[in-house]
Amino acid sequence: xxxxxxxxxxxxxxxxxxxxxxxxxxxxxxxxxxxxxxxxxxxxxxxxxxxxxxxxxxxxxxxxxxxxxxxxxxxxxxxxxxxxxxxxxxxxxxxxxxxxxxxxxxxxxxxxxxxxxxxxxxxxxxxxxxxxxxxxxxxxxxxxxxxxxxxxxxxxxxxxxxxxxxxxxxxxxxxxxxxxxxxxxxxxxxxxxxxxxxxxxxxxxxxxxxxxxxxxxxxxxxxxxxxxxxxxxxxxxxxxxxxxxxxxxxxxxxxxxxxxxxxxxxxxxxxxxxxxxxxxxxxxxxxxxxxxxxxxxxxxxxxxxxxxxxxxxxxxxxxxxxxxxxxxxxxxxxxxxxxxxxxxxxxxxxxxxxxxxxxxxxxxxxxxxxxxxxxxxxxxxxxxxxxxxxxxxxxxxxxxxxxxxxxxxxxxxxxxxxxxxxxxxxxxxxxxxxxxxxxxxxxxxxxxxxxxxxxxxxxxx
Numbered sequence: 001x002x003x004x005x006x007x008x009x010x011x012x013x014x015x016x017x018x019x020x021x022x023x024x025x026x027x028x029x030x031x032x033x034x035x036x037x038x039x040x041x042x043x044x045x046x047x048x049x050x051x052x053x054x055x056x057x058x059x060x061x062x063x064x065x066x067x068x069x070x071x072x073x074x075x076x077x078x079x080x081x082x083x084x085x086x087x088x089x090x091x092x093x094x095x096x097x098x099x100x101x102x103x104x105x106x107x108x109x110x111x112x113x114x115x116x117x118x119x120x121x122x123x124x125x126x127x128x129x130x131x132x133x134x135x136x137x138x139x140x141x142x143x144x145x146x147x148x149x150x151x152x153x154x155x156x157x158x159x160x161x162x163x164x165x166x167x168x169x170x171x172x173x174x175x176x177x178x179x180x181x182x183x184x185x186x187x188x189x190x191x192x193x194x195x196x197x198x199x200x201x202x203x204x205x206x207x208x209x210x211x212x213x214x215x216x217x218x219x220x221x222x223x224x225x226x227x228x229x230x231x232x233x234x235x236x237x238x239x240x241x242x243x244x245x246x247x248x249x250x251x252x253x254x255x256x257x258x259x260x261x262x263x264x265x266x267x268x269x270x271x272x273x274x275x276x277x278x279x280x281x282x283x284x285x286x287x288x289x290x291x292x293x294x295x296x297x298x299x300x301x302x303x304x305x306x307x308x309x310x311x312x313x314x315x316x317x318x319x320x321x322x323x324x325x326x327x328x329x330x331x332x333x334x335x336x337x338x339x340x341x342x343x344x345x346x347x348x349x350x351x352x353x354x355x356x357x358x359x360x361x362x363x364x365x366x367x368x369x370x371x372x373x374x375x376x377x378x379x380x381x382x383x384x385x386x387x388x389x390x391x392x393x394x395x396x397x398x399x400x401x402x403x404x405x406x407x408x409x410x411x412x413x414x415x416x417x418x419x420x421x422x423x424x425x426x427x428x429x430x431x432x433x434x435x436x437x438x439x440x441x442x443x444x445x446x447x448x449x450x451x452x453x454x455x456x457x458x459x460x461x
Contacts, residue, residue: 198232
């Protein structure tokens with residue numbers, strides 16, 4: 001499992017993403033998924049990690065730090081600054097006149113001023129190397145933006161050649177007699193169970209003519225296959241050359257931007273959904289450990305859809321500027337989705353680390369940054385660490401701003417997708433400069449002054 005450098009501080013196990021048997025040969029997935037941690041682990045130092053048993057109660061959401069805690073942090077900061085700049089220190093009499101309360105108030109004023117400056121124009125505070133795309137940049141992206149995904153058609157929605165509305169006779173003709181067969185007044189269930197196959201069909205029975213329609217204002221009842229559930233069977237074809245156990249990136253490259261990306265936080269399973277243009281069927285792909293583990297072809301229904309109208313896939317929505325369920329500049333709740341594992345405190349900020357992601361919270365308990373730690377966490381469009389650059393451009397389009405790194409072995413580039421919904425918020429996708437793969441994904445409300453420095457990239461310097 002590919003990790004960012006910060007993840008090396010949290011976990012020691014390394015899971016490899018081996019190639020799926022018969023996977024679509026589009027890109028070399030392995031090269032971006034088995035890398036070792038970067039230099040950030042050594043740069044941070046294990047002394048910054050606070051054990052949850054010693055520093056916080058996992059069952060209690062973080063509260064606003066007490067005045068005494070703020071003064072202590074401020075005093076430490078002031079002390080370190082005096083040590084580093086002793087030649088410019090004020091006379092001792094002046095220093096003695098400053099109480100801890102004065103120092104804390106001064107820190108508050110400085111922090112408030114910085115915050116006001118961010119609100120007045122965060123994008124202007126970014127380094128000069130971060131710029132809107134130029135004609136030269138567009139030519140570079142012309143060479144990178146090579147993946148073109150055709151819109152889904154109704155003919156793409158089938159599992160094992162069975163489509164919504166097909167008859168039980170067609171199911172038997174293709175799969176033979178079922179292992180288990182049951183019927184009721186309205187439904188027939190046909191199950192196929194074997195060493196390498198677990199497949200179930202839910203079939204709507206034919207009704208009397210007088211019952212097939214419930215009136216002009218309601219949809220008519222459609223007999224035939226209503227749902228198909230495939231849980232085992234890598235030899236069963238699913239729409240556009242997909243099969244179980246294929247990597248999620250292959251799914252996205254074949255099917256395009258999902259209609260929704262839902263997460264079961266308890267099981268850490270993601271549900272990737274695609275709706276038929278006819279609105280009569282939808283795919284629900286269950287993804288675990290970066291692979292498609294199960295799939296259902298079923299009628300369009302909650303909770304896999306919302307009442308929102310179909311979005312323009314080229315336009316980023318408010319949901320696209322959230323990460324792992326968190327939005328920025330919002331109050332933080334520690335155990336809202338998962339139980340936190342580690343806590344890093346630095347520069348008046350707290351970094352709450354979970355298994356697959358981290359959250360930076362300021363001392364006012366407001367979320368300032370969310371970042372992925374492993375490729376088991378995903379954006380709202382399914383992107384994660386290790387993806388090919390062409391996959392990112394197919395999912396998100398070209399960035400609003402870009403920063404190119406130097407031609408060095410471990411340098412990186414940054415793609416900035418700026419939110420039109422929250423001033424100062426950007427989804428930053430960090431790409432390796434010499435390889436076409438994602439190195440980091442960061443949702444931030446503060447500028448990244450130096451993307452080449454792992455410490456500054458995460459806000460730990």
